[in-house]
Amino acid sequence: MTSDARLSHTAAMILQAIQAGHIYGFSVMQMTGLPSGTVYPAMRRLERDGLILSKWEQQSIADAEQRPPRKYYRLTRTGRVTLEAAYERYPLIEKMIPTPEVERA
């Protein structure tokens, strides 16, 4: 997937939520207001297209909190460039889901 690929609004919101630090599927749902049936399939396709990457958290962390390990997502370099390009198309996204840096500023 090239960085000039056009993102749908939903995909841009999900990428922005992950960029903003909402790295779990449920957190993305909470932040974007999208249902689980939209968020998870979209994240799988974003991952297939190389815009995000998933990893399982360490078992020790999960054990310490007495819960099963969760899968978290982060943006790839292509994902970041694509999201930057999407800001021109969807300028409000950055304001709707601000990143911690923007919030601090």
Added chain:
Amino acid sequence: MSRHRLTGAPLARINVRAASLLVPRSERSNWIAEWTAELHHLCHAPQDEVAESQHGDPLHFSLGAFHDAFWIRYDRLRANGLYRVRSGSATRCMLILVTAAFAAFLICLALPSAHNALLLLPQHRSADLVIISGNGYAGTQAPSIALSDYEEWTTDTANLFTQIAFYRPTTKPVYVAHHDSMPLSVAQASDNFLELLDLPWAHAVMPASKPGEPRLVLSRTAWRTLYHSDPHLVGRNADVGGRPVLIAAIIPDDDWRLPGKIDAVLLEDQSDLGALPSRTRGFVIARIRNSAFPPPRGGWRKMVETRDKVTRGFDCISVSHLRGQPPFVFLFSLLLASLALPATTALPLGDLPRRHDHLPGIVNARRWIFLLVKFALIILIVDLCSTDLSYGLYSSDPIRALYIQLSTAFPALLFGFRWILQDQRKRCPECLRLLSSPARVGQASCNFLSWNGTELFCVQGHGLLHIPELPTSWFSTQRWLCLDSSWRGLFPDSCSPSPGML
């Protein structure tokens, strides 16, 4: 944590497990782990974290698992080639045609008369078997020979026929229990009828009957319906039309290939037949003596001088020739449709530019193979469907069935061929998908110098098709314009679609 969330958790887990069945096995454990962990988080997260969310209900959350699992399965199927079956593709067209042919074939198998007509199962020793008719081909479908004529021929035609037999279809009540009778289509036949037909089962040892006692040979269907497939029926006596008869054999339904719909054959000796009125009409079949005449292909006419010195003609029609009519009729329909096709639609498939010649040979070959396979499948479908229809409706009247087949096969083949050509013209020559988005281009011109027509494009970006509104000497047929790969980005299906990407 909310009590409501905890109570909904078990059902949500069941939902996740059920949805996981859609996920490919290799990915299932990871998928279940992710959804279970998310569900656990939802159920055990602090109230203030989840309260803001509209999706705090575990049951509602778990329903999304079905959606997720479905899309995973769908993507895998697409990756494995299912995408070829999408709307307008050549694969989809082939699948529809093959399914139609298969359905027609199944119907044909279910209708014994249809599959007999289609497969033309060879009748044992039918080459020298003739049916004698007093009324040409029409006489092979309805009784046309008087019993008195048959009796005369049994002695007079020894130099022409080795054997000659008589039968007449009739309906007789068969008593299966006390005061319980059922009407049955019975062929009242001369005693040598089975020997003459020389069917394989006719050689089976039949139980001996008392002198003068008729023998009844039942069809398998009649055996099932009347006697509930009684395995000990052969050798027992039955009452047919008030006369005691011996049940001699049970024969397969397919073995009856002679005119008339018959459930049973009643074999009577010459004296019993002689008791019938001499004008009783029936069918006469015979085996011709090869040393006297070579077996005729269609038939020949036999002139007979009757006792009252009147010469009458009878047709001896070969049974194998009669049975060869259905394929002949279909081939005739095929010929008619092929001749009529140029009068109903243009035959050219459109102009392809020179650049098209640079396409790999396999692409060009695939296009022609696709066209030929479509023709073959349409011919097969029409043959099967017309046979199903005609022989399904008129199983007992083969001549009428032939007319029905002719009148249905011809228009069906003609419309089928027209559709094939029109469909082929509206497909991309490269990927064979149907072209889409027709758009009117240009304006009608009074002096015919400016072009106007319809333009369609291939969704994979292989090119554009221009169809002129009014054929001119410089633009008579549709023309295909190839596009190079730099245009592909503009077309929706030129790259793999994704719900995340537009």
